[in-house]
Amino acid sequence: MRSFYPLYIVLLVGIIITSCGSNPYTKTNRIYKKQVKNYSKKLQQFPTRENQNESALNYGEYWVGTTNFNMRKPNYVVLHHTAQxxxxxxxxxxxxxxxxxSSHYVIAKNGEIYHMLDDYFRAWHGGAGKWGNNTxxxxxxxxIEIDNNGKEQFTDLQIISLIDILKVLKDKYNIPAENFIGHSDIAPSRKVDPNANFPWERLAEEGFGLWYDEAEVKTLKLEAEFFKPNPLAIHLNTRLNNRIPFIDKLVFPEVIPADFNIENALKIIGFDTSDLEAAKSAFKLHFIQKNLEQPFGTYDLKVLYIMHKKYL
Structure with a gap:
């Protein structure tokens, strides 16, 4: 009888350890598998002649299944912070x-990746939104959701894992660089994720998203800035009047025309401009990432001009 208690304790400890080490999402994983199975059954329900005849549509004499098809593939990646x-x-x-x-992927602060939904399934992550003509x-x-409360910095381990995922997805589904976007981009009046700490420039350097050259912004001029009277212009007119052939050696900065339309430029990039101020704010959150409370200024305009040309 005495030997029973040590054995009982060992078994009990073993059960506890096994229980602690098991997947806490076993129950929801079973629900996932059940839903996948149900969708699989739906896909295998062929339009037989019998059920075609039950329809009010004017079907042909027999069903013909095409041999030319494949799975639908994703063409965008939308990035989020979890705000939890x-x-x-x-x-x-x-x-x-x-x-x-829901989301297809969740990235923890330590870089661990949780793949929650098969890439070919439709997750409920974007909600009401628009990018270009895509509604x-x-x-x-x-x-892809990144564990972040909306105010903190993203960890290096998170960004390393994110870039690893994006490399796989871009190669697997041939997703264009410009189609890696943020939740705030597609829903500017509702969302502000990922927040201003998100390293969009670093991602663009890796081929995920588009960015601009800071030096190009500095040399870019507004039409009003370039054509106002100044000593250089007076000197230039004097030299031209004297017909000194040096004009070809001059390098003129690129000039933003006076009729440059902010709303059209935002539309070209993809933003929904039905709320123009929200679209401008979303642009600043993605591409400027500072002075977000300030009105749309000269620097913002120059960046917008450069970026809209990249999306043309």
Missing amino acids: DSVGQTLNTFTLPRTQV DLNSSSLG
Whole structure:
């Protein structure tokens, strides 16, 4: 009888250890598998002659299945910050049916990646939004959530893991560089993620998103700046009047025309300008990342001019 207790204790400890080491999302994983199975059954329901005849549509005499098709593929990646307190809270949120939100990937602060949904499935991460003429980004994009409360810096481990994911996705689905965008880009009046700490320039250097050259911004001039009277212009007119052939050696800065249209430029990039001020704010959040409370200024205008040409 005495030997029973040590054995019982060992078994109990073993059960506890096994329980602690098991996946806490086993139950929701079973629900995931069940839903995938149901969708799989739907895809295998062929339009037979019998159920075609039950339709009011004027079908042909027999069903003909094409041999030329494949799976739909994502063409955008939309990046988010979670705006929650921990990766655990986010994973829990994305496994509760009542929240009605999800994402394909979640990246923890330590760089761990949680792949929550197959890339070919439609996640509920973008909500109501628009990019160019696309009004259903959920159907054509992958959502990546990064554990961040919305105010803090992103960790180096997170960004390293993010870049690793993006490399795989870009190569696998042939996603264009300009199609790596933020939630605030597609929903400027509703969202501000990823926040101003997000390293868009670093991502662009890796081929995910577009960016600009700071030196180009410095040399770019507004038409009003370039053509106002100044000593150089007076000197130039004098030399031209004296017909001294040195004009070809001059390098003139690029000039933004006076009729440059901010709204059209934002549209060319992809922003929804139905709320123009929100679109301008979203542009600043992505491409300027400072002085966000200030009105759209000369520097912002110059960056917008450069960026809209990249998207043409």
